Amino acid sequence: MDKDIAALKDIALFKGLSPEKIQRIMKILRKVTFSVNEIIMREGDIGDTMYIILEGTVEVAKSIVIDDIDNEESEKNKVFTRLDGKQRAVFGEIALLEELRRTASVKAVTDCVMYEMKKDDFLKVAETDHELGYRILLNLGRIVSARLRRADEDTVKLTTALSIMLHEA
Amino acid sequence: MDKDIAALKDIALFKGLSPEKIQRIMKILRKVTFSVNEIIMREGDIGDTMYIILEGTVEVAKSIVIDDIDNEESEKNKVFTRLDGKQRAVFGEIALLEELRRTASVKAVTDCVMYEMKKDDFLKVAETDHELGYRILLNLGRIVSARLRRADEDTVKLTTALSIMLHEA
Numbered sequence: 001m002d003k004d005i006a007a008l009k010d011i012a013l014f015k016g017l018s019p020e021k022i023q024r025i026m027k028i029l030r031k032v033t034f035s036v037n038e039i040i041m042r043e044g045d046i047g048d049t050m051y052i053i054l055e056g057t058v059e060v061a062k063s064i065v066i067d068d069i070d071n072e073e074s075e076k077n078k079v080f081t082r083l084d085g086k087q088r089a090v091f092g093e094i095a096l097l098e099e100l101r102r103t104a105s106v107k108a109v110t111d112c113v114m115y116e117m118k119k120d121d122f123l124k125v126a127e128t129d130h131e132l133g134y135r136i137l138l139n140l141g142r143i144v145s146a147r148l149r150r151a152d153e154d155t156v157k158l159t160t161a162l163s164i165m166l167h168e169a
Numbered sequence: 170m171d172k173d174i175a176a177l178k179d180i181a182l183f184k185g186l187s188p189e190k191i192q193r194i195m196k197i198l199r200k201v202t203f204s205v206n207e208i209i210m211r212e213g214d215i216g217d218t219m220y221i222i223l224e225g226t227v228e229v230a231k232s233i234v235i236d237d238i239d240n241e242e243s244e245k246n247k248v249f250t251r252l253d254g255k256q257r258a259v260f261g262e263i264a265l266l267e268e269l270r271r272t273a274s275v276k277a278v279t280d281c282v283m284y285e286m287k288k289d290d291f292l293k294v295a296e297t298d299h300e301l302g303y304r305i306l307l308n309l310g311r312i313v314s315a316r317l318r319r320a321d322e323d324t325v326k327l328t329t330a331l332s333i334m335l336h337e338a
Contacts, residue, residue: 100314134300141310141313142266148313148316151321151324155323162330163233
């Protein structure tokens, strides 16, 4: 138990939580395992679960639809990122706020051990312990705002590349 | 006062707050005015203030750096969005979470009346009233996740456009 608490307090999402609060959170975490090559989530599916990687590595893939009329095999391209247990990486965290379509697919590239947390369980605990809800949402907000910032930077890079090509065309 | 409370409870950021909680929030809101063409925030500046538009219209501009080596006048392009008081639009809300650089500039296109809320004032109230902090951060998280989703869609569109051009080149 104490070892598990130590593992959780290093996670950005749980920053600033007292050991008592971490113990409350632990009650709604479920340890799950995935085998190598197993699909953990599929882009487009509705999701209500967030994951914290304890051991192993996953690959995050986003499909980029290419409207390639000349090519019969109109394929979807993928952009990959890898996340692993060493960083105690978290994914699917938007699901804590709302049940929305997943914006990426995630696949285990090694055997993985994770904690999963369900939106309804989180909201139930947060409604009875507002301090816990407040601290986790403050951390979650900072994680999501960092991601928004990176997405903005990507948009600037892509627009710049597109402009250069239009100038050269 | 009652009219002001009615105006605030329609704002997505304050959804689910009781009239008592809205009254607490009102104590940290400051009414500010901007004249036509006045710059409200500059992209790149560090910001600690969120705004709620009560009256008037603003223009949001993001610079897109174009590395145009052939052209002496290497200009910055702008992408515009307009927000107005009718929607009780909110902007700069990431500043409630962290003091970061503004990702866009905002200019008044008419005379504007707004509420401003400072990060330190919000965090001070939220630390003493966790329920208030929790509810506002839940709403804020949903606003930011909707924005992240739109940024993701933009990335897909831009990547698709770029791929088509690369195929045609």
